[in-house]
Amino acid sequence: GENVEQHPSTLSVQEGDSAVIKCTYSDSASNYFPWYKQELGKRPQLIIDIRSNVGEKKDQRIAVTLNKTAKHFSLHITETQPEDSAVYFCAATPLGNAGNMLTFGGGTRLMVKP
Amino acid sequence: NAGVTQTPKFRILKIGQSMTLQCTQDMNHNYMYWYRQDPGMGLKLIYYSVGAGITDKGEVPNGYNVSRSTTEDFPLRLELAAPSQTSVYFCASSQTSGGGNEQFFGPGTRLTVL
Numbered sequence: 553g554e555n556v557e558q559h560p561s562t563l564s565v566q567e568g569d570s571a572v573i574k575c576t577y578s579d580s581a582s583n584y585f586p587w588y589k590q591e592l593g594k595r596p597q598l599i600i601d602i603r604s605n606v607g608e609k610k611d612q613r614i615a616v617t618l619n620k621t622a623k624h625f626s627l628h629i630t631e632t633q634p635e636d637s638a639v640y641f642c643a644a645t646p647l648g649n650a651g652n653m654l655t656f657g658g659g660t661r662l663m664v665k666p
Numbered sequence: 667n668a669g670v671t672q673t674p675k676f677r678i679l680k681i682g683q684s685m686t687l688q689c690t691q692d693m694n695h696n697y698m699y700w701y702r703q704d705p706g707m708g709l710k711l712i713y714y715s716v717g718a719g720i721t722d723k724g725e726v727p728n729g730y731n732v733s734r735s736t737t738e739d740f741p742l743r744l745e746l747a748a749p750s751q752t753s754v755y756f757c758a759s760s761q762t763s764g765g766g767n768e769q770f771f772g773p774g775t776r777l778t779v780l
Contacts, residue, residue: 553725558708584767595756595771596709641708651697651716652760652767653724656708 554579556644558657565632566665573660575642576624582644585618585625586654590639599640600627603647632664668692670772672757678778679747687742687775689757697760698740699724699769700732702753709756715740716762747779 555578565571577585586601602609602616602625609616613632618625625644629636639661643654673688691698696717701709711724715734729751731743740759744751754776758769 586768595773597771598768601767647767651699651714651722652762653699653711653714654709654769656710658708659706 554582554644554646554655556642556655556657558642558660560660561658562661562663564663564665567632567634569632571629571632571636571662571664573627573640573642573662574624575626575644575657576622577644577655578623579644579646580623581646584645584647584652585616586643587614587616587627588641588643588656590641590659592638596641629662632662634664634666637662637664670757670759670770672755672772672775674775675773676776678780679744680780681747681749683747684743684745685747685777687744687755687757687777689740689742689772690738691740691757691759691770691772692738693759693761693770694737695759695770696737696762698734699758699760700730700740700742701756701758702726702751703756703774704753712742712755744777749779751777752779753777 558575583604588596589599590596615628639659642657670691699714700712713732715721757772760769
């Protein structure tokens with residue numbers, strides 16, 4: 553089955569700096585890579601996703617890049633703000649399989665210091 | 667739309683007791699999922715369903731059972747609760763096709779087994 557590893561497990565940045573979180577996956581059939589943000593005590597919520605036919609996707613201050621050859625993808629947050637502080641999870645799945653089950657990485661706790 | 671709702675929000679069980687965690691979605695999604703999230707960890711898939719009457723095991727199914735008699739409801743049953751089942755349980759749902767692959771999560775149920 554799929555295995556997703558995520559690094560770093562914790563990341564502390566100064567407000568205004570950029571943050572980068574990296575994930576690697578093992579199943580070459582995976583073709584959908586979402587990122588979820590989970591604030592303390594809350595539910596995970598999708599912030600951005602990318603499919604394997606695209607190398608990069610951007611939405612305001614967040615962007616995701618995908619390298620299918622190397623089987624890794626990354627989340628980039630620019631101009632970080634205190635409200636970006638949360639746990640971020642990457643995930644992967646081969647879309648089209650029954651259930652579209654996501655395999656999640658272990659999470660990155662991002663702390664943005666004012 | 668209420669989205670995905672879960673009850674109860676919190677529960678304390680004694681070892682050996684049983685309980686059912688309720689999950690309901692009003693988005694007419696065919697796919698539904700149950701995850702557990704241990705403190706400081708990622709999400710592990712317990713069971714999933716691709717439609718009414720169809721369920722299958724995920725990564726960590728031992729000690730749990732599910733049923734799916736309607737599109738809206740996907741209850742999770744814990745039999746003979748053990749301390750290892752202390753966790754936060756999230757239910758999620760998603761569309762099967764049409765470009766929407768986002769999994770929408772419920773608010774979670776925090777379960778403690780003593």
